[in-house]
Amino acid sequence: MLIFLLFLMTGIALGYFLNGKNIDKTQKIFLNVSILLLLFFMGASIGKDPELFDKIAGFGFQALVIASSTIFFSIIAVLIIIKFMGNKQ
Amino acid sequence: MIILMLAAVIAGTLTAQFSILPEIVIIYSDEITRYMLYLLLLLIGYDIGRDKSTIRKLINADRQAFLVPIGTIAGTLVGGAFAVLFINMSIKDSLAISAGFGWYSLSAVIIADAKGGDLGSIAFLTNVFREMISIILIPVLAKYVNPYVSIAPGGATTMDTTLPIIEKYAGSSAAFIAFLHGFILSSLVPILVPMFL
Numbered sequence: 001m002l003i004f005l006l007f008l009m010t011g012i013a014l015g016y017f018l019n020g021k022n023i024d025k026t027q028k029i030f031l032n033v034s035i036l037l038l039l040f041f042m043g044a045s046i047g048k049d050p051e052l053f054d055k056i057a058g059f060g061f062q063a064l065v066i067a068s069s070t071i072f073f074s075i076i077a078v079l080i081i082i083k084f085m086g087n088k089q
Numbered sequence: 090m091i092i093l094m095l096a097a098v099i100a101g102t103l104t105a106q107f108s109i110l111p112e113i114v115i116i117y118s119d120e121i122t123r124y125m126l127y128l129l130l131l132l133i134g135y136d137i138g139r140d141k142s143t144i145r146k147l148i149n150a151d152r153q154a155f156l157v158p159i160g161t162i163a164g165t166l167v168g169g170a171f172a173v174l175f176i177n178m179s180i181k182d183s184l185a186i187s188a189g190f191g192w193y194s195l196s197a198v199i200i201a202d203a204k205g206g207d208l209g210s211i212a213f214l215t216n217v218f219r220e221m222i223s224i225i226l227i228p229v230l231a232k233y234v235n236p237y238v239s240i241a242p243g244g245a246t247t248m249d250t251t252l253p254i255i256e257k258y259a260g261s262s263a264a265f266i267a268f269l270h271g272f273i274l275s276s277l278v279p280i281l282v283p284m285f286l
Contacts, residue, residue, distance in 0.1 A: 011134020043101020
């Protein structure tokens with residue numbers, strides 16, 4: 001986890017001190033392709049579990065209920081913090 | 090792009106499941122994902138550092154954004170408790186699964202060790218679903234609700250897999266908070282999950 005921080009901080013320092021210019025179209029495409037590749041390989045790490053479909057058939061409903069409920073209440077809680085505790089924009 | 094992102098995850102899942110991908114790629118998929126993340130973190134950091142107003146804006150105008158992790162933690166635990174109204178599960182088990190905050194690899198292992206494979210499988214799927222639903226929700230929330238609110242669904246993953254999506258749709262101030270958010274929540278997973286078991 002700390003290595004993630006190291007890479008991010010290195011990036012921030014580079015961006016700050018190199019006075020980088022705005023991201024152009026080529027860089028944007030490169031970024032988008034990197035995101036898609038990342039998600040593809042993330043999918044591969046999920047899909048390499050040979051029992052994946054058995055798990056979904058057996059426990060998919062319970063998992064979906066917990067996932068939806070936690071996401072829903074997280075959004076509400078953060079919405080309250082952002083809308084009522086901050087300066088009005 | 091949302092559809093492309095989902096298609097990428099599903100294509101990765103199916104090609105690995107049916108061994109269409111070369112075996113070497115499947116074996117090393119975790120490592121490949123990690124190195125791609127390092128690259129993206131550099132790029133995202135570069136973007137945050139380049140924009141000198143990012144930090145100033147956070148400290149002057151959007152101070153409440155530093156409280157987003159508290160909202161996500163509280164909301165997640167309330168959501169975990171609420172979910173047992175609809176499923177046959179003890180509230181403690183549901184809270185332990187919820188406290189994975191989307192980090193499926195770690196929380197599933199901790200829960201499977203303590204409570205057996207079935208609950209571990211539910212934890213794995215729940216957190217995979219949380220990550221997938223986040224990919225859909227982040228662009229929508231960032232555009233129509235508020236950039237900082239789009240951080241909430243991703244949970245612990247906002248320091249890694251969902252960070253590039255947040256940076257793309259919610260901007261660099263939100264990406265800065267998202268990394269902090271993911272870092273705090275990820276640190277809590279190995280503490281909170283065993284606490285509820």
